[in-house]
Amino acid sequence: MTTPQTIYCANPGAEFQEDRADLLSVMAATLDRGTYILGGEVSAFEREFAAFVGGGDCIGVANGTDAIVYALKGLGLQPGDEVVTVSHTAVATVAAIEMIGAEPVFADIDATTRCMCPKSLRSVLSPRVKAIVVVHIYGQPAQVDEIVALASEWGIPVIEDCAQAHGAMIGSRRVGSIGHISAFSFYPTKNLGALGDGGGIVVRDDTALAERIRILRQYGWKERYVSLVAGGNSRLDEVQAAILRYRLAKLNERNKRRQGVANLYNEAFIGLPITLPTEIVGTTHVYHQYVIESEERDALKEHLAKVGVIAALHYPLAVHQQPAYEGRIRGGGSLPTTEALYRRLLSLPVYPQLTPEQVEQVTRGVRSYWGK
Template sequence: MTIRVWGYTDEYETERQEILGAVDRVFRSGMLVLGRSVADFEREFAQYCGVEHGVGVDNGTNAIVLGLRALGVGPGDEVVTVSNTAAPTIVAIDAVGATPVFVDVDPLTCLMDTDALSSAITERTRCILPVHLYGQCVAMDPVLELAERHGLAVLEDVAQAHGATHQGRTAGSMGDAAAFSFYPTKVLGAYGDGGITITRNQETAAELRRLRYYGMVDRYYVESTPGHNSRLDEVHAEILRGKLTRLDRYIADRRAIAARYEEGLADTGIGLPVLAPGNDHVYYVYVVRHPERDRIIAEMSRIGVELNISYPWPVHTMRGFAHLGYEKGSLPVTEALADQIFSLPMYPSLRREDQDKVIDSLRTILSNG
C-alpha cells in the first residue's frame, strides 16, 4: 500500500461525525450563501491571527487578487515577490494587471532574501508580497521598514503558514493585509477550495467585502469598480470553524512528525529544513534537499513511498511567464534549489509506522548510493 505524501482519509474518519454535523447545520439553517457560518468563521479566524477583520473568499488565489486590489494595486504597478512559490501567487499578481518583480531566496531557509529587496524597488513598485513558505515566516522587520520608507503596501501570502509565528507575531498579522488558502492540503484545510483575506484596517476590509460580491455594497447595485463572485461558501465555513478549534493540535502533530524526521535523518546527508531566527515552524510541507533527488524519488516510488517536489519549476522559468524577461541564471539560488528540493510525507494523521518506513527506506537508499 502506497504511503502518500499527503492524505486526509484517516483524519476524516476521526472527525466524520462533526463534519457531517456541520453540513447538516448549514443545510437546516435556511441560509446557504454569506450567512452566519461565514460571518462567524471570519471573526474567529481573524481573532486567531490577531487582527480585527476577515473576509472569506472562494480560494487562496482570489484572496491574493482581492487583497492586491483592496490595497490599490493595479495595471502598471509592480509587486516585489519571489519565484520560489506556487504559481498562483504570481497568477494573482498578473490577474490585477500588475507586474511581478522577483528577488532571490535565502539558500538555507528558501524564504525571500530580504537583503535583495531594496535593489528591486522602482518608481512603479506598489506592493511587497512576502511568501511565508513551507510553514515558516519571512523576516518581516526589513520588509516593513522598506515598505514604510517607500510608501508601499505589504500583502502577506500565508497560504502555507496558518498558525506560524515570527518573533511572537502570528503570520498574517504583520502586513497591511494577508491572504490564506484553505485548499484541502493546507495546515487548516477545507474539503474543497476556500480562502480568506485578513486585515487590521476597517476601510480595507470594507473594500474586500465589496470586491468579493461583484463590487456591490447593497444588493443588485455595483457601487464603483466591479468586483468578482468570490464568496466563501457556508458549508466550508462551518467545517472550518470546527477545524479551527483543532488547529493548534494539528500544528503540534506536524511538529512532532518533523522532530522524528530530524532525528531519523540527521546523519544521512539529506539537507533538512532550517528554522529561521525568531520563527515557529508549522511544517505545512517537510522540504528536504539532496543532489540525487530524482534517483531518490524514483527508488522510493518503487517501494511504495510517494514524495513530491515543491516546486520543480521556478515561476520565472515557466513558458507562461516568459514575457517577464527573466533569463536562466537570473535567480541562481532559486534555480539551484529547484534541482534538489523534495517533500516527505507530512500531515497530522501520518501513522508512526508509515513514517518509520519513510525514514528507514531513505537511510537504506542513501547508504547504497
C-alpha cells in the same frame, strides 16, 4: 509480512476520516439552516479567524488565489503597476498579480528560510513597485519585519501570502498579522483546509480597507443589488465556513502533530548527506511541507517510490522556469539561490494523521538509500 501502504505527501482523506462523524453533523446542521452563501457561518468564521491571526478583519473569499487578487484590488493596485514577489512559490501567487493586470517582479530567496531575501528585494525595488507579496513557503515564516521596514522606506504595502503557513509564528505574533494585509488558502491539503475551495483575507488595522474588499468581493454591493463600485464575485460558502470553524479549533494541535513528524525525521536523518529544513530561532515552522535538499534528489525519489513513499517536488519548476512565464518577468534572469534549490528540493510526506509506522516507513526508506 504485510505489504507497506503507499504514502503520499498529503492526505486530506485521512483528515476527513478523523473528523467524519463530527463534520457530517456540522454539515447537516448548516444545510438545514437554509442559507448557503455568505451567511452566519461565514461571519462567525471571519470573526474567529481574524482573532486567531491576531485581530483586525477577515473577509472570506472563494480561494487563496482570489485572496491575493482582492487584497491587491483593495489596495488600489492598477494595471501596469509592479508587484515584487518570489519565483519559489505556487504559481497562484504570480497568477493573482497578473489577474489584475499588474506586473510581477522576482526577488531571490534566502537559502535558509527559502523565502524572500530582503537584500535581493532591495535590489529590485523601483518607483513603479506598488506592493510586495511575501510568501511563507512550506510553513516557514519569512523575514517579514525586515521586508516591512524596507517597504515602508518606499511607502508601499506588504501582503503576506500565508497559504502554506496557518498558525506559523514569529515570536508571539502569527504570520498574517505583520504585513498590512494577508491572504490565506483553505484548499483541502492546507494546514487549515476546507472540503472544497475557500480563501480568506486578513486586514490588520484598516477598517476602511477591509470594508472596500468586503464590497468588492460581491459586485460592489454594500446593500444588495446596489453596486457602489465595480466588483466581482468571490464568496465563501456556508458549508466550507462551518467546516473551517470546526477545524480552526483543532489547528494548533494538528500543527503540533506535523511538528512531531518533522522532529522524528530530523532525528532519523542525522548524519545523512541531505540538508534538512531549518527552524529559524524565534520562529515556529508549521510544516505544511517537510522539504529536504539532496544532490541525489532524483535517484532518492525513485528509490522511495519503490518502497511505497511518494515524495514530491514543490515545485518541479520555479515560476520563472515555467513555459508561461519564462523570459518575460523582470528579475527572473537573476535568481541563483532559487535555481540552486530547485535542483535539490524534495518533499517528504507530512500531515497530522501519519502513523508512527508510516513515519518509520519513510525514515527507513530515506536511510536505506544510503545503506543505513
